[in-house]
Amino acid sequence: MRPGGRSARIQVLVAEQAARRGGRAGVLDVCTAAVAALPVGGAGLSAMSRTAASHPLCSTDDISEQLEELQLTLGEGPCVDAFLDGSAVLTPDLLTGRLQDRWAVFADAALEAGARAVFALPLQVGAISPGVLDLYAEVPTVLDPEQLADALAFADLATLLLLDARIDGTGGPAPADRGFEDLDGHRAEIDQATGILTVQLGIGIDEAFVRLRAHAYMRGRRLADVAADVVAHRLRFSPHAEPDRAGDDT
Amino acid sequence: MNQQLLAKTFVELADNLVADFDLIDFLRLLTDRCVGVLGADAAGVLLADRDGELRVMAASDEQVRLLELFQLQNDEGPCLECFRSGSPVIVPDLSREAERWPRFVTTAHRSGFTAVQALPMRLRDEVVGALNLFRAAPGPFDPAGTLVAQALADVATISLLQQRSSHRSTILNEQLQTALNSRVLIEQVKGKLAERLGIDMERAFTTLRGYARAHNRRLSDVARAFVDGSEPLPGLGS
Numbered sequence: 001m002r003p004g005g006r007s008a009r010i011q012v013l014v015a016e017q018a019a020r021r022g023g024r025a026g027v028l029d030v031c032t033a034a035v036a037a038l039p040v041g042g043a044g045l046s047a048m049s050r051t052a053a054s055h056p057l058c059s060t061d062d063i064s065e066q067l068e069e070l071q072l073t074l075g076e077g078p079c080v081d082a083f084l085d086g087s088a089v090l091t092p093d094l095l096t097g098r099l100q101d102r103w104a105v106f107a108d109a110a111l112e113a114g115a116r117a118v119f120a121l122p123l124q125v126g127a128i129s130p131g132v133l134d135l136y137a138e139v140p141t142v143l144d145p146e147q148l149a150d151a152l153a154f155a156d157l158a159t160l161l162l163l164d165a166r167i168d169g170t171g172g173p174a175p176a177d178r179g180f181e182d183l184d185g186h187r188a189e190i191d192q193a194t195g196i197l198t199v200q201l202g203i204g205i206d207e208a209f210v211r212l213r214a215h216a217y218m219r220g221r222r223l224a225d226v227a228a229d230v231v232a233h234r235l236r237f238s239p240h241a242e243p244d245r246a247g248d249d250t
Numbered sequence: 251m252n253q254q255l256l257a258k259t260f261v262e263l264a265d266n267l268v269a270d271f272d273l274i275d276f277l278r279l280l281t282d283r284c285v286g287v288l289g290a291d292a293a294g295v296l297l298a299d300r301d302g303e304l305r306v307m308a309a310s311d312e313q314v315r316l317l318e319l320f321q322l323q324n325d326e327g328p329c330l331e332c333f334r335s336g337s338p339v340i341v342p343d344l345s346r347e348a349e350r351w352p353r354f355v356t357t358a359h360r361s362g363f364t365a366v367q368a369l370p371m372r373l374r375d376e377v378v379g380a381l382n383l384f385r386a387a388p389g390p391f392d393p394a395g396t397l398v399a400q401a402l403a404d405v406a407t408i409s410l411l412q413q414r415s416s417h418r419s420t421i422l423n424e425q426l427q428t429a430l431n432s433r434v435l436i437e438q439v440k441g442k443l444a445e446r447l448g449i450d451m452e453r454a455f456t457t458l459r460g461y462a463r464a465h466n467r468r469l470s471d472v473a474r475a476f477v478d479g480s481e482p483l484p485g486l487g488s
Contacts, residue, residue, distance in 0.1 A: 005301035050478075087428045090421070126434035127477040149300040149423045186305050186430075188317050188437045192451065195441025195477070205438060205477050231314060231441070231451075 010153040013037055014161075026165065028058040030133070030158040035060050037154075038147055040119070040135040044068040045158060047131045048083045057131065057162075066113040067136055070106055077106040078120035079132045086129065088152070089120045093140040110136075117141040121155035123162060126191055127205045130162050163206065167214045193227035200237040211237070251287065251395055259283045263405055273413045273429055274436050275459060275469040277308030280406055285310045288395050288402075290383040291363065294320045295406050296329055297371075297379035299430055300423060304333060304379065307433050312440065312452040315361050319354075320382060327354035329382045332368035336377045338396065339368045343388040364388040367396065369403040373411070378426065381406060432470050439473040446487040461486055 013033040018025035021032075031043035044059030046068050056068035071077035078089040094107050094116055110118060115136040123131045133155045143151060190212070197208035212230070215237075216223040229235035263283070266276055277295045284293035294309040294316070306320045323329040328339040328351075341347055344364050348355045358366065365385040370377050381403035385391075410429055436455070444454040461483065462472040475481050 005303075007301050086431065088424045090424070124431055126431060126436075126438045127474060128438075145421065145423050148421055152300060152423065152427050186299065186303065186434070187321065188306060189314065191434050191437030192314075192441035192444070195438040195443070196445040198442050198477070199445040204479075205442075 006149060006153050007156065010037075010150060010157055014154075014157055025161060026058075027158050027161050028060075030154050030161065031058060031060045031064075034133070034135060034151065034154045037150060038135065038143070039141055040117075040137045041115075042136055044134045045123075045131055045162075046072060046079060046134070047162070048079075048129065054083075054131075063114045063138075064134065064136060067110055067115055067118065067134055070109050070113070071134075074103075074105050074109070076103045077110070078103075078118050079134050082120035082122045082132050083129065086122055086124060088122065088148075089118075090143065090148070091118045091120075092142045093117060095140075114138055119143060119151060121151055123155055123159040125159060125209065126194075128159075128163070128194075128209055130159065130206060133158050163210055164213060166210045167217065187224045187227060189227040189231045190223060193230035196230050197237055201239050251289075251392065251398065256287055256398065259287050260401075260405075263402075267409060267412050270468065271409075271413070272462075272468040272470055273409060274308060274432055275462070276409050277406060278310075278455075278459070280402060280409075281308050281310040284381070284383055284399065284402055288383060288399055289385070290367075291386045292316055292384040294382045295371075295379065296320055296323075296333075296382060297410075297426060297430060298333060298377075299426070304329060305430055305433065307379070307429065312455040314451060319357055319361055319363070319384075322354055322357055323382075325353065326351045328366050328368040329380045332370050332380045333377055336370050336372065338370065338400065340391055340396065341366045342390045345388070358384070362386050365391070367391055367399060369396075369400045371403050371407040371410075373407055373422065376422070378407065378410070378422070435470060435473050435477070439477050442477060443486060457486070 014025055014029045017029040017033045021029065027045050031045055034043045042059065042061040042064035044064035044067060045057045046054055047057050048054045054072050056072065059065040059068055071079045078091050082089040094111050116139050117137040119135040121133045122129055123133060135151065194205060194208045194212055197212055198205055201208065201211060212226065213223060216226045226235065263280060266279060281293040281295060284290050292310050295307045296304040297307045298304055304324050306317050309316055309320065328341050332339040342365050344355050344358055344366060363384040363386060365388050367383040369381045371379040371381060381399065383399060410425060413429065439458060440451050440454040443458060444451055458473060459469055462469045476483055476486055
C-alpha cells in the first residue's frame with residue numbers, strides 16, 4: 001500500500017474505530033468510520049449473493065437498518081442495483097420522480113424511514129462480490145469526487161474484512177495482528193492465482209480468494225509472493241494436502 | 251507508416267465503439283493496433299487507481315513478464331513520469347537511462363526492449379493513465395508516429411467514457427473503479443482457464459476472446475459466466 005495514499009488513510013480511520021470499540025477491525029468499524037468521514041447520517045452493510053439468501057450484516061443506526069432490510073425484503077433499491085450492475089449507485093435525492101419510478105416501493109419507504117440520499121457501493125474484487133455498503137443522508141446530498149473516492153476505499157476495505165473474517169477459526173493469526181501489507185499494489189498475479197486455485201481446489205472464486213490469503217498469512221509471506229509462486233507453478237494447492245500444510249508450520 | 255493501414259485502423263476502432271462494446275476487448279484491440287501500425291513490439295494501456303497506482307488495463311501480450319514491466323513502473327520508469335507530468339516521455343535508447351531508472355532499464359532489457367514511449371491519457375484537466383509502447387531496436391521515434399500514438403491514447407480515454415455512458419454513473423472516479431474491476435475479473439478468468447486447459451496466460455486470454463467472438467457475446471459476460479460456472483461453455487473446459 002502506498003504510504004500516505006487514500007487506502008492507507010482509510011485503513012487508519014477504520015482501525016481507530018475498532019480500537020475505540022475495543023475489538024478487531026470488522027465491517028461495523030468500516031460503517032462507523034465512513035459515517036464519521038463523509039457527509040452521511042448512517043451506513044449499513046449487507047451480504048449479497050446471486051445463489052443464496054442475502055442478509056443485513058450491520059448498520060450504524062435505525063434508519064440504516066431499515067434501509068438494508070427494506071431493500072432485501074422488496075428486492076429493489078440502490079443496493080440491489082449496485083450488486084447486480086457491479087457499479088456504484090449514487091442517489092443524491094430520492095424525491096426525484098425518475099427514481100420513484102425505478103424503485104416505486106423502496107423510494108417511498110426509504111423517505112418514510114427518514115432517508116433522502118442513498119449511496120450504494122458494491123463490495124467487489126473482479127467476480128467476487130460478497131455484498132454492498134449503503135450510506136444514507138437525511139438531506140439531499142452530493143458526494144464530491146474526493147468523498148466518493150473515500151467511499152469507494154471504505155467499500156474496498158469492507159470487502160477484505162468481510163472475506164478475511166472467513167479465515168478466522170482456521171488457526172491463522174488474528175486479522176488485527178496481520179496489518180494490511182498485502183494491499184500494496186494490485187498485482188495481476190494475485191487475481192490470476194485466485195483463478196488458478198478455483199481449479200486446483202475445485203472451489204468457488206470467493207473461497208479461492210480466502211484460501212490464498214489464508215495461506216500467505218499463516219506462513220507470514222507476502223500475498224504477492226505466494227501468488228507469483230502459484231502462477232509460476234512453484235506452489236500447488238491440493239484439496240487433500242492443504243490442511244496438513246496449514247497445520248505444520250503455524 | 252502506412253497511411254492506408256492507419257486510416258483503416260481508426261475506422262476499425264470507431265466501428266468497435268458501438269453501444270454495447272466491451273472495454274477490455276476494445277483496449278486489447280487498440281494495443282494490438284499500436285503494435286501493427288506504429289511498429290512497436292509491445293504496447294499497454296495503464297490506468298491510475300484512486301491511490302494513484304498505475305494498473306494494466308490491456309496489453310498486446312498477456313504474458314506475465316510484460317505485465318510485470320508495466321507494473322514495475324509504479325516505482326520508476328517512463329510511464330510513471332508521463333503520468334505525473336502529463337507530457338509524453340520518449341526514450342530512444344534505454345541503455346543511456348540506467349542511472350535514471352536502474353530497475354526498469356534492467357527489467358526492460360531482460361525482456362528484450364531498448365526503446366520506449368509513454369503518452370498521457372488526458373481527460374479534461376486530469377491525467378487518468380498512459381499508453382506505453384516498447385520497441386526492441388533502439389533509435390529515434392518518428393515524430394509523425396508519436397502524433398498517431400497520442401491520438402490512440404486519446405481514443406483509449408474516450409473508450410473509458412463511452413463505456414459508461416449507457417450506465418448511471420457519470421463520475422470519473424466511479425468509472426475508473428468499474429473499469430479496473432473489469433480487468434481484475436479478466437485476470438481471475440485467465441488464471442482459471444490457463445490452469446484448466448494447461449495453457450499460458452496469453453493463450454488463456456485469446457481463447458476466452460475467441461469464444462466470446464464466436465458466440466457474439468461480450469468478453470466480460472463470458473468471463474463472468476465462466477468464473478461463476480453458471481452455464482456450460484463448451485470449448486472452455488466447462
